[in-house]
Amino acid sequence: MRLSRLLRLQALLYNKNEKRLAASIKHMVGSKPFNLALYKLAIKHASVADESINGLKLSNERLEFLGDAVLGAIVAEFLYLKFPYRDEGFLTETRSRIVNREALNQIAIKIGLAKLINEELKNKNVIGNKSINGDTLEALIGAIYLDRGYKFTKKFILKRIIIHFDVDNIITTTSNFKSKLIEWAQKESKDIEFKLLSVNGTQRFKEFEIEVIVENKIITTGKGATKKKAEQEASKNACENLNIPI
Amino acid sequence: MRLSRLLRLQALLYNKNEKRLAASIKHMVGSKPFNLALYKLAIKHASVADESINGLKLSNERLEFLGDAVLGAIVAEFLYLKFPYRDEGFLTETRSRIVNREALNQIAIKIGLAKLINEELKNKNVIGNKSINGDTLEALIGAIYLDRGYKFTKKFILKRIIIHFDVDNIITTTSNFKSKLIEWAQKESKDIEFKLLSVNGTQRFKEFEIEVIVENKIITTGKGATKKKAEQEASKNACENLNIPI
Numbered sequence: 001m002r003l004s005r006l007l008r009l010q011a012l013l014y015n016k017n018e019k020r021l022a023a024s025i026k027h028m029v030g031s032k033p034f035n036l037a038l039y040k041l042a043i044k045h046a047s048v049a050d051e052s053i054n055g056l057k058l059s060n061e062r063l064e065f066l067g068d069a070v071l072g073a074i075v076a077e078f079l080y081l082k083f084p085y086r087d088e089g090f091l092t093e094t095r096s097r098i099v100n101r102e103a104l105n106q107i108a109i110k111i112g113l114a115k116l117i118n119e120e121l122k123n124k125n126v127i128g129n130k131s132i133n134g135d136t137l138e139a140l141i142g143a144i145y146l147d148r149g150y151k152f153t154k155k156f157i158l159k160r161i162i163i164h165f166d167v168d169n170i171i172t173t174t175s176n177f178k179s180k181l182i183e184w185a186q187k188e189s190k191d192i193e194f195k196l197l198s199v200n201g202t203q204r205f206k207e208f209e210i211e212v213i214v215e216n217k218i219i220t221t222g223k224g225a226t227k228k229k230a231e232q233e234a235s236k237n238a239c240e241n242l243n244i245p246i
Numbered sequence: 247m248r249l250s251r252l253l254r255l256q257a258l259l260y261n262k263n264e265k266r267l268a269a270s271i272k273h274m275v276g277s278k279p280f281n282l283a284l285y286k287l288a289i290k291h292a293s294v295a296d297e298s299i300n301g302l303k304l305s306n307e308r309l310e311f312l313g314d315a316v317l318g319a320i321v322a323e324f325l326y327l328k329f330p331y332r333d334e335g336f337l338t339e340t341r342s343r344i345v346n347r348e349a350l351n352q353i354a355i356k357i358g359l360a361k362l363i364n365e366e367l368k369n370k371n372v373i374g375n376k377s378i379n380g381d382t383l384e385a386l387i388g389a390i391y392l393d394r395g396y397k398f399t400k401k402f403i404l405k406r407i408i409i410h411f412d413v414d415n416i417i418t419t420t421s422n423f424k425s426k427l428i429e430w431a432q433k434e435s436k437d438i439e440f441k442l443l444s445v446n447g448t449q450r451f452k453e454f455e456i457e458v459i460v461e462n463k464i465i466t467t468g469k470g471a472t473k474k475k476a477e478q479e480a481s482k483n484a485c486e487n488l489n490i491p492i
Contacts, residue, residue: 046471057333062326065334069322076315077391080308087303088311145323150396217464221487225292241467 008034021116028111028140029156035147038063042143043113043120045132060139067142070150071099074157082167089229090171097170098162104134107164113137137161177235181212184244190215194231197221212238254280267362274357274386275402281393284309288389289359289366291378306385313388316396317345320403328413335475336417343416344408350380353410359383383407423481427458430490436461440477443467458484 011032014022018036021043025033033039042060049059075098079091097103108114114133121132145153178194185192197209208230212219220241222234238244257278260268264282267289271279279285288306295305321344325337343349354360360379367378391399424440431438443455454476458465466487468480484490 061334062337065337066322066326069319073315073319076312080312080388088307091308091311142326219464220466 008032010036024112024116028113028160029144030160031148031152033147038143038147039140042139043117043136045117045121045136047132048121060136063139063142063146064135065142066145067138067140068099070145070153071138071141071157071161074154075099075162077154078158078162089224089232094167094171098165098167101131101134103165104137105131107161108133108137110164111137111160113140176232177239178231180244181235181238184239184242185214194234196227210234214238214242254278256282270358270362274359274406275390276406277394277398279393284389284393285386288385289362289382291363291367291382294367306382306388309385309388309392310381311388312391313384313386314345316391316399317384317387317403317407320400321345321408323400324404324408335470335478340413340417344411344413347377347380349411350383351377353407354379354383356410357383357406359386422478423485424477426490427481427484430485430488431460440480442473456480460484460488 011022014036018040021039022033022036025036025039041058042063044058044060046057046059046061049057051057072095075095076091079094083091083094105114108117113136117133117136141153141157144156182192184190191214193213195211195213197211199209200207206225207223208225208227209221209223210227210230210233211221212234220234220237222230222232222237224230224233257268260282264286267285268279268282271282271285287304288309290304290306292303292305292307295303297303318341321341322337325340329337329340351360354363359382363379363382387399387403390402428438430436437460439459441457441459443457445455446453452471453469454471454473455467455469456473456476456479457467458480466480466483468476468478468483470476470479
């Protein structure tokens with residue numbers, strides 16, 4: 001705690017921009033930052049990053065990697081505790097609907113992060129990169145984690161991120177990837193086929209493998225403990241592969 | 247802490263099997279379990295699970311989901327701090343080499359978890375499911391997390407899991423997915439092609455998309471900020487798709 005107190009003393013030396021950033025962070029996160037440098041890095045998108053001496057771009061991508069992982073763990077625990085009677089397939093899918101790029105982009109706008117990013121990027125001639133808000137939100141989570149630790153980050157995610165989701169609504173509309181895929185194929189007038197590749201295992205413990213074939217081309221495969229689960233998995237992969245929004 | 251003390255009192259009522267399990271856990275984890283029920287669940291593989299009233303199988307799969315996420319976050323932080331000058335692509339790949347199923351299977355054997363699983367499964371006519379050890383290790387991590395919290399779990403993973411990896415060796419042998427794929431194609435006498443699908447963005451911030459085509463069939467695509475990264479991503483997906491060991 002001594003180090004953090006020292007870091008707080010730095011606040012006396014903040015310049016005007018730093019003061020503004022610290023105030024924004026406090027607003028978003030609920031508490032003043034200890035180590036402002038982490039948050040400066042968190043809002044530094046790769047497209048405006050400076051190259052450092054050894055060739056590494058000083059951008060928020062490393063923090064995004066960390067934040068993504070921390071967010072994944074905290075949302076996993078949230079869902080584990082919230083849905084004691086649902087299986088892991090449900091938990092996995094519900095999580096992917098919460099932490100998907102589009103949802104995170106929306107949250108970044110809601111908590112005011114998008115505005116901060118716009119200020120950072122203005123006059124920098126950056127093209128409209130759609131995922132920049134969500135990416136930066138993950139980087140911010142990484143910065144909060146390093147600055148304040150796990151407990152604090154968990155509180156931030158539960159009180160200021162997940163609160164924006166109508167989780168019960170999400171689960172009732174949880175994607176049926178196979179039907180999404182079929183819908184898409186009909187719209188695009190493409191032939192689609194789900195082919196059972198293999199069934200392994202014994203009666204107690206089986207594994208099915210399904211192949212998705214579009215216009216006679218194998219797009220993806222998927223495995224699962226039931227034929228339905230394997231189809232869902234293969235279809236989900238196919239949706240990702242074919243850029244079908246889910 | 248009062249609850250945990252109460253849970254420890256339960257230890258007085260353990261039957262013979264429970265006493266043995268608690269001792270094994272203490273050996274593996276470094277400290278007595280507070281809530282033994284979590285660890286009992288962690289070693290309950292789906293193939294030996296009992297069906298509960300509402301149709302949910304009481305197996306370790308939910309704990310595995312949670313443990314996988316927690317492990318991912320802790321390894322992410324470990325790598326973030328250990329390699330301050332490496333980019334997120336490197337961090338992502340190194341992590342996937344640490345938390346992959348085969349590596350976790352090996353760790354499960356090393357820490358004695360595999361033996362415990364064998365005892366649990368004996369006389370149960372379970373087929374040789376290769377990933378059962380790694381799956382159970384993840385479930386164990388989930389149980390430790392719920393039982394003892396994040397800090398304790400982090401210590402467990404750093405001191406008793408990651409210690410088994412020669413991380414420096416892993417990074418020098420880190421897969422080149424494209425060359426793995428080409429190697430495979432040569433061995434199988436298959437035509438392989440990497441096709442540049444698109445380049446988006448401005449000079450500062452580009453995104454390449456590469457398609458992997460084997461015997462005139464599109465297998466996967468991959469995106470990246472450079473052509474090389476996109477090729478690696480596409481090749482990695484293709485290796486997964488084609489079940490090529492990486």
